[in-house]
Amino acid sequence: MSNLYSTQQRFFQKSYIKGEHGWPTIEPTKELVDLVKFVRARFKSGKPAAIDIGCGSGRHSILLAKSGFVTYAVDYVAEAIKEAKYYAALNKAKGIKFVRGDFSKMKFSPIFNLAIDYGVFHHILEKDRSIYLKRIYEVLKQDGFFIISCFSLETRRYFELKIKQSWRVHEGHYDKFYSAKELLTVLQEHFKVIKFIHSKDDDRMFHVLCRRA
Numbered sequence: 001m002s003n004l005y006s007t008q009q010r011f012f013q014k015s016y017i018k019g020e021h022g023w024p025t026i027e028p029t030k031e032l033v034d035l036v037k038f039v040r041a042r043f044k045s046g047k048p049a050a051i052d053i054g055c056g057s058g059r060h061s062i063l064l065a066k067s068g069f070v071t072y073a074v075d076y077v078a079e080a081i082k083e084a085k086y087y088a089a090l091n092k093a094k095g096i097k098f099v100r101g102d103f104s105k106m107k108f109s110p111i112f113n114l115a116i117d118y119g120v121f122h123h124i125l126e127k128d129r130s131i132y133l134k135r136i137y138e139v140l141k142q143d144g145f146f147i148i149s150c151f152s153l154e155t156r157r158y159f160e161l162k163i164k165q166s167w168r169v170h171e172g173h174y175d176k177f178y179s180a181k182e183l184l185t186v187l188q189e190h191f192k193v194i195k196f197i198h199s200k201d202d203d204r205m206f207h208v209l210c211r212r213a
Ligand SMILES: C[S@@+](CC[C@H](N)C(=O)[O-])C[C@H]1O[C@@H](n2cnc3c(N)ncnc32)[C@H](O)[C@@H]1O
Pocket: 012, 013, 023, 024, 025, 053, 054, 055, 056, 057, 058, 059, 060, 074, 075, 076, 077, 080, 101, 102, 103, 104, 117, 118, 119, 120, 123
């Protein structure tokens, strides 16, 4: 299993090189648009700071920058950062700080009012997930917000996955599918859960708004 994170990084790199992956490239996810708006409204003055962990092509980094956050966009795949820079320029999203690196190994001071993780946490092995969430906790300011989107076990499409348990190792990477109960339990070790969204339109993901407890 220890090699899995290396093959996982290569899996992501190949997806960008081939231009084939299962998550959207351009449009931000609707639930995140609403949640970012909700968080932004809490900061009436000044410019809050946000980090987009595993930014991919930058669709949520662009959303953050355009919503008035000082934005850090982090991804460990060079091709993803290149794409994110391209789409940021195309969308005239200014001032995004792009950082290439493995978030699990990076050091940030607690400077962020908001962290977003869309699609990284569910690739973290169970043995490492508490440390990973603690790392997010530690980059947040006191009372900082955290938006997480991850695979749901409670999807009608689950049967299509043809797996018999809540995780799989697939094409060199790890996928974990969370029940609402398990996700709440693990998040509540570090955060206060404010909104828990499981959309009927697309029930493959949970979207959760948390606050540093
Ligand atoms: C499922 S994609 C989602 C991309 C983006 N968040 C979005 O919503 O479109 C996951 C992204 O996280 C990146 N990633 C995964 N693990 C990471 C890590 N430990 N550090 C930095 N980036 C990571 C991958 O390279 C990939 O771009």
